[in-house]
Structure formats: structure tokens, C-alpha cells
Amino acid sequence: xxxxxxxxxxxxxxxxxxxxxxxxxxxxxxxxxxxxxxxxxxxxxxxxxxxxxxxxxxxxxxxxxxxxxxxxxxxxxxxxxxxxxxxxxxxxxxxxxxxxxxxxxxxxxxxxxxxxxxxxxxxxxxxxxxxxxxxxxxxxxxxxxxxxxxxxxxxxxxxxxxxxxxxxxxxxxxxxxxxxxxxxxxxxxxxxxxxxxxxxxxxxxxxxxxxxxxxxxxxxxxxxxxxxxxxxxxxxxxxxxxxxxxxxxxxxxxxxxxxxxxxxxxxxxxxxxxxxxxxxxxxxxxxxxxxxxxxxxxx
Amino acid sequence: xxxxxxxxxxxxxxxxxxxxxxxxxxxxxxxxxxxxxxxxxxxxxxxxxxxxxxxxxxxxxxxxxxxxxxxxxxxxxxxxxxxxxxxxxxxxxxxxxxxxxxxxxxxxxxxxxxxxxxxxxxxxxxxxxxxxxxxxxxxxxxxxxxxxxxxxxxxxxxxxxxxxxxxxxxxxxxxxxxxxxxxxxxxxxxxxxxxxxxxxxxxxxxxxxxxxxxxxxxxxxxxxxxxxxxxxxxxxxxxxxxxxxxxxxxxxxxxxxxxxxxxxxxxxxxxxxxxxxxxxxxxxxxxxxxxxxxxxxxx
DNA sequence: TGGATCAATGCCATTTTTGTATCGATGTTC
DNA sequence: GAACATCGATACAAAAATGGCATTGATCCA
Numbered sequence: 056x057x058x059x060x061x062x063x064x065x066x067x068x069x070x071x072x073x074x075x076x077x078x079x080x081x082x083x084x085x086x087x088x089x090x091x092x093x094x095x096x097x098x099x100x101x102x103x104x105x106x107x108x109x110x111x112x113x114x115x116x117x118x119x120x121x122x123x124x125x126x127x128x129x130x131x132x133x134x135x136x137x138x139x140x141x142x143x144x145x146x147x148x149x150x151x152x153x154x155x156x157x158x159x160x161x162x163x164x165x166x167x168x169x170x171x172x173x174x175x176x177x178x179x180x181x182x183x184x185x186x187x188x189x190x191x192x193x194x195x196x197x198x199x200x201x202x203x204x205x206x207x208x209x210x211x212x213x214x215x216x217x218x219x220x221x222x223x224x225x226x227x228x229x230x231x232x233x234x235x236x237x238x239x240x241x242x243x244x245x246x247x248x249x250x251x252x253x254x255x256x257x258x259x260x261x262x263x264x265x266x267x268x269x270x271x272x273x274x275x276x277x278x279x280x281x282x283x284x285x286x287x288x289x290x291x292x293x294x295x296x297x298x299x300x301x302x303x304x305x306x307x308x309x310x311x312x313x314x315x316x317x318x319x320x321x322x323x324x325x326x327x328x329x330x331x332x333x334x335x336x337x338x339x340x341x342x343x344x345x346x347x348x349x350x351x352x353x354x
Numbered sequence: 355x356x357x358x359x360x361x362x363x364x365x366x367x368x369x370x371x372x373x374x375x376x377x378x379x380x381x382x383x384x385x386x387x388x389x390x391x392x393x394x395x396x397x398x399x400x401x402x403x404x405x406x407x408x409x410x411x412x413x414x415x416x417x418x419x420x421x422x423x424x425x426x427x428x429x430x431x432x433x434x435x436x437x438x439x440x441x442x443x444x445x446x447x448x449x450x451x452x453x454x455x456x457x458x459x460x461x462x463x464x465x466x467x468x469x470x471x472x473x474x475x476x477x478x479x480x481x482x483x484x485x486x487x488x489x490x491x492x493x494x495x496x497x498x499x500x501x502x503x504x505x506x507x508x509x510x511x512x513x514x515x516x517x518x519x520x521x522x523x524x525x526x527x528x529x530x531x532x533x534x535x536x537x538x539x540x541x542x543x544x545x546x547x548x549x550x551x552x553x554x555x556x557x558x559x560x561x562x563x564x565x566x567x568x569x570x571x572x573x574x575x576x577x578x579x580x581x582x583x584x585x586x587x588x589x590x591x592x593x594x595x596x597x598x599x600x601x602x603x604x605x606x607x608x609x610x611x612x613x614x615x616x617x618x619x620x621x622x623x624x625x626x627x628x629x630x631x632x633x634x635x636x637x638x639x640x641x642x643x644x645x646x647x648x649x650x651x652x653x
Numbered sequence: 654t655g656g657a658t659c660a661a662t663g664c665c666a667t668t669t670t671t672g673t674a675t676c677g678a679t680g681t682t683c
Numbered sequence: 684g685a686a687c688a689t690c691g692a693t694a695c696a697a698a699a700a701t702g703g704c705a706t707t708g709a710t711c712c713a
Binding site for chain 3: 372373384388389392405406407408409410
């Protein structure tokens, strides 16, 4: 497997397209640089550069690899900086992670309440997908996450803050748009804009389970991670989709949302979660706000 | 600077919390493993693990570094795989990158047209920020990007597809919500929900330039990358914001959009761009669709 | 108190990396 | 066409890095 130093060599040659100048830039001589590139290519089993005694050109694979290499080097530098910053100890406030969908309605409501009840809490907001939030909670990068729980995580405490049904999203001129209440069987054979199994795993599973239990096999036409993009594709006529009810707060033009009759209803659940061992006092304040929201408001 | 092999050592020890077992896992003996960890710590100038002869514990910095280390290792593996896949040559269709905002209106319209005019084009959609699209265009990962041009890129060909003014987003119960046409001077002193200088660089610069030219210094309260999240925070009362007119297609509940009087108007411009040397014939088809949209439709 | 466990350190052998010198290929000039 | 310059690859030797064995020091348990 390659090392980051190999990537540095590759990036230098790829940018200079000249082994001598690249070597000078790395404070090496040309022969070891030549050998490092060969090592890298051997490790990958991919030719990254076509070279003669007179010219160096990136192959197609080399051109594809270059931004990846740069990205890895950049992330490595960032990781080193972040480690030093963490070690130096920086005072925190309350860092709140949140998913995109929670930003449509729940987050605004939470923030409004929090500002009214605890105006001295300094809030830092970080949008990230639920899987990234789990890691960020474990490491203390965020204090609280608004996320989708996929299975029991005993190191976290969590409360359910939103339970909402899925609704059908259809173009406003779609046959199903005129029906008051849609049945799952109405979706049979419809082109379907689906969730990405990687980046929107929670919703992908929720919908897949629903279809499996109903014996439906819709025709998937795209896999997308973001709700607003899904609504855009529905608007464009690519198909219909099932989206959490919170999407109605977007008021996406050209798309109608329809109640779907299901028993039991497929509910999308949003949790607020924090690490039990996190001693940040602002978490207790947030928890009180959350419990007051639960008892007085519904999604 | 550290190497990926150092990260492998660290991850093994961090997961095992025992140098002997971690060493066995790496097919090493314990002493060199101990030294590699010391090297890594020395390189970072950060203590990652507190250890006695009896126990190994992650420090706070170590806990923060662990997911970064894992991520780097994962990305490195992915980069190797991707390089091999590229080298083996895979036939493509038309891969289209697009920004989140273009997903609100332009992309759905484009897709609708394209499906009508060229139904045999197999479209692969990838949402990514403009800076990532530039890299993806250069490497052939996407054929065409819907993106914000930040400066002239002579290796790309581009056409402007949307030019839209910024509008003021305010909570519907805000004093400015009742005014028909807002002036920039009305924004003086207002809490302002701003764009992230990293992830929404184009809009950050556009707004910053506008304020600098108008001699305004608003009070920034948050830096956010996604428009719909900005609208959510505006709804929550954190402040007002300037958003591209396309946001009106959202009809975001609780937020009103107001025309802002400016001369010259600050226009947000979206381009379709492709690499001049990309010979994918589907690009020509897309270009024809784009030129027809330009002559018959406006944003 | 003695024995077991486990991370750190010392010393040495092995492996890897780097630099110098040279070779082979290619392009330019006369 | 020959001579020269340029530039990546290869050979050889020296320097640096890595891994293993043996040992030390600290801690825990019976």
C-alpha cells in the first residue's frame, strides 16, 4: 500500500510534468523520485504517467488520481492541525450537529426556543449526515446531534424529537396528484426517485422495508441523497418519491405532497443524542428546552 | 509529517488499547510498534495515548484524531480502487454535476427538456459544490458541471445559464417584511446569517463585495453553506440573509423574500461548463438543449 | 515477596531510501 | 549526419529507517 510521501511525489511530478523540477521542489534528486513513482505505480498496479526521455504526461488514471491524492494530503494536514488544536484545549460552547431535513422545520423551532430560554448559550451549528454525527459525538466534536438512530448505541443518550410519516411527492400534473389519499398499491410500476443506499441509508432502508412488506417493486430511476434534489427530480417528471412530512415546509414549487395510507404507518424518526459522559452543562439546558417542546408542540 | 502506516499503527492501538495485541494484529512485535506511535506523536507534537505498564487510554486529542485517521485510511483505499477502475476503462454516459441551488429550479427544467429531446441519454447525477466540480471536470469524473465560475478557466468551455439577483430573506413577522422594496441601508446593524467562506465561497464573496461597496458592516451571527438551512435560521429569527432568487421556488414557510434595490444589481450567475477536450458526444446534445432553453426561458 | 504482565529502551541486523555516476532515447543545431 | 543537450531509467554504494531480541522498570495479584 502506498504512503503519503508517495502521493507528495506524484502530485509534484503531475504538476511539473518534469521529474527534475519536481525533484528539486521536493528537495530530492531525480533518480529516487523516479523510483518512488514506479513504486507507487507498482503498488496500485496502474500506470499514472506516460513518459519518454522528453515528456511526461498524465494518463487518464493519473488525471483521475491527482485530485484524490491532493485531497488526501490536504486532509492529512488538516488532521494534524486539528489534533494540535484539540490538545491545546479550546473552550467550548454547545456544538450542535444536524441533518438537512431537520433544518427545514425542527432546527429553526429549536433555535427559536433556545434563544428565548437561554440567550447566553453560544451555538455552533454543523450540518452533517447521521453517520458522521455518531463519530463526531464519540470524539466530542459535537455535543449534541439531531440524527437518525440506526441501532442502539449504549454510549449515547437520546430522545425522540420528531416522528413523522412519509408522504408521496408527485409532480403537480401527475395522475396521483389529484387523489386525496394515495394507497401504496397506486405506486406499482411507477418510476421512483430513490434514496442513496450510502448517503441516505436511514431513508433507503425505511422505504425498502415498506416496499418489501407491501410486495411492491417500483422502478428505481435515480439514487439521491438530498431531499430537495429528490423534489427537483420529481418536479422534472423523473418519477415520484416518498419524503418525510417535514418536506412540506420547503413549499417546493411544482410538487405536491400526498398522504399515503399505510398500516402501520412508516414513520421517520429524528432523535437528539449526546454522549452520556459529556459534562458540558449547556446540554442539560438544551434537554430542558427539548422536553418542553415535546409536551407543547407536534410535528 | 506522518505516513499512512503510522495511522494504521495508531488505529490498531486505539482500538485494542493494548500494544501487544495491536502489534500481533499488524504482524509486528510490540517494541517497533511502540516506537512508531512515539514517532507519530513526535511528528504531530501531540500526545495521543496515555499509557502505563498496565493500561492504554486515548487522550482527548487521540479520540479526536482517531476518526480522522480512519477516514484517511478509508479514502486511501478508495483512491487505489478508483485508480484501478479508471485504468481498466469504463464506458460512460453523461455525468452531470450540479450545485444544491441549481437543484431547486434550473436542474429540474433542464432534465425535463433533456428527457423530451434526448430520451436515450443515460444521466448520472452528482451533487457537489463548485470547487469539487472543477476538479471533477478536469479528471473526467463529470462531463458537465452546473457551477459558479470564480475566475477564468481556459481549459473549460462554459455558457451562462442563469443570472439572478440576490433577494432579502426575512422572517414573515420582521419589520422589513412589510416593505415593498428593501434598500441596502435598511440592513445596517441587522443580525445577518452569512455564507460559509469555505463551502459557499461564491456567495460569501458576492455578499462581502456588495457590503464593502455599500459601506455596510452587518453583524454576522452564523456561517452556513446550504441555502435551505439559511432560510431555516432566518425563520427561527436569528437574522436576515441575502439569497439567490431561485430560493423563491422553495416557498419556505415562515420566510418572505424581498426585492433589494441595488445599482448595479448583484447577480448570482450559474454556468454550465465542460472540458474542451472531452469528446463525449452527449455533451453536444446537452449544449443544444441549453441553448434552446436560453432563447425561450428566463429565470 | 515472588511471579506475571506490559510498555519502553538498548542494541543489532535487515530492509529501504537516497545520491552519484552512467546509460539510453530523443530533439535541436550546425 | 554528427555533435551536443536534455531528461527519465538503471546500477552501485552509502545513509537512514525499520523490525526483532533481550532487557528494564512499573504495576498488579496471589
